[in-house]
Amino acid sequence: MSEQALTLEQLRFLAAAASAAPSLHNSQPWRFAPMPDSPGIRVYSDPERAVPLTDPDGRALHISVGAALFNLRVAGLRLGRDPEVRLLPDPAEPRLAATVRLVGPAPAAPPYGRDLFEAIRQRHSSRQPFANRDVPxxxxxxxxxxxxxxxxxxxxxxxxxxxxxxxxxxxxxxxxxxxxxxxxxxxxxxxxxxxxxxxxxxxxxxxxxxxxxxxxxxxxxxxxxxxxxxxxxxxxxxxxxxxxxxxxxxxxxxxxxxxxxxxxxxxxxxxxxxxxxxxxxxxxxxxxxxxxxxxxxxxxxxxxxYGPPGPTTPRRPVDEILDLSGYRQPAVRGESSC
Ligand SMILES: Cc1cc2nc3c(=O)[nH]c(=O)nc-3n(C[C@H](O)[C@H](O)[C@H](O)COP(=O)(O)O)c2cc1C
CATH class of the missing domain: 3.40.109.10 (NADH Oxidase)
Structure with a gap:
């Protein structure tokens, strides 16, 4: 099992993939941070990005965060790691929606029937008329x-x-x-x-x-x-x-x-x-x-x-959604960590 810490580049890759998820009004109500004590990422909901009149209970907010969490799992597999998710792991911290430990190796066969990574950037909301054609x-x-x-x-x-x-x-x-x-x-x-x-x-x-x-x-x-x-x-x-x-x-x-x-x-x-x-x-x-x-x-x-794919809708820059304040660069193998 790989306990190797995530590099900055990997953290940014994961946050960008997560953030490509759909959200109510593209509010993007999420934040990410590295886990302090093992390779992985913390997923937070961000109440400052809530849409309170339309979504008073935070249902859509959590659904949006859940969608980002799934993208993160797919991106973790792409890094060759096996995502291990805990939902709402700390009752004292309800904004911590999930932790995703990313310890390897990823399963040999893609767990969702196929590799869904490319679909992350191909997916868009399509608000156009569709063809009169049945979905099989x-x-x-x-x-x-x-x-x-x-x-x-x-x-x-x-x-x-x-x-x-x-x-x-x-x-x-x-x-x-x-x-x-x-x-x-x-x-x-x-x-x-x-x-x-x-x-x-x-x-x-x-x-x-x-x-x-x-x-x-x-x-x-x-x-x-x-x-x-x-x-x-x-x-x-x-x-x-x-x-x-x-x-x-x-x-x-x-x-x-x-x-x-x-x-x-x-x-x-x-x-x-x-x-x-x-x-x-x-x-x-x-x-x-x-x-x-x-x-x-x-x-x-x-x-x-079936119809047009829908245009790309922009996302916030990774630096705004990834909190690296507690991040420590992994020690290079063979180097003393003190
Ligand atoms: C909980 C939720 C509710 C949504 N409601 C609507 C809706 O009522 N009408 C709509 O056109 N799009 C809706 N969307 C889609 C978002 O507007 C869309 O995901 C966002 O603008 C980002 O665009 P993208 O999906 O193309 O990446 C919803 C998405 C989520 C996750």
């Missing part, structure tokens, strides 16, 4: 298995359920649009300046659905809309991601499942976007549960399909 059952089955591997249930919805979830999402979207404070909060994360390192750039926003069937989030509510509406797919392929419990550890699991599913989908040539509006209001979130076997808590609604 086999692909949906593979994604469902991936979510299960992270302790979450991905349910690919049939037509009736899709219509129910679309109606709930449209209802939530209307309410959000009428809530001036929430809309101001959402708009505060839009970035018209192309050099911005957080928030959502105008180029990443998509059109509204001309037929009002797919209620994609309207981030701007400008009238008249600056981007002409377009026809979306007639019946989108939606999926819900559900966890058994509804506490921070469950949200971190949901985030890891989200990212495992999204990276695998990306590797399969699928595009994904998040329809989160119905999760943001307690009653519509409740309504998202499958009425036939309504156990569990729906954490996310995903839209899957």
């Amino acid at each position: 059952e086999a692909v949906l089955g593979e994604l469902t298995t991936a979510a299960l591997g992270e302790g979450a249930v991905l349910s690919a919805l049939e037509e009736d359920a899709v219509r129910r979830v679309l109606a709930l999402t449209a209802d939530a979207e209307r309410r959000t649009g009428a809530d001036l404070a929430r809309m101001a909060e959402t708009r505060s994360w839009l970035r018209l300046d192309e050099s911005a390192e957080d928030g959502i750039p105008a180029a990443a926003l998509g059109p509204q659905d001309h037929d009002a069937r797919v209620p994609v989030r309207d981030f701007t509510r400008r009238t008249p809309a600056t981007t002409p509406s377009q026809r979306f797919e007639a019946l989108p392929q939606l999926a819900t991601l559900t966890t058994h419990g509804d506490r921070p550890a469950d949200w971190l699991r949901a985030g890891q499942a989200l990212q495992r599913v999204w990276l695998l989908a990306t590797a399969d040539g699928l595009r994904v976007s998040v329809l989160h509006q119905a999760v943001e209001w307690p009653d519509t979130r409740w309504g998202l549960r499958d009425p036939d076997d309504g156990i569990g808590h729906v954490q996310l609604v995903l839209r899957l399909g």
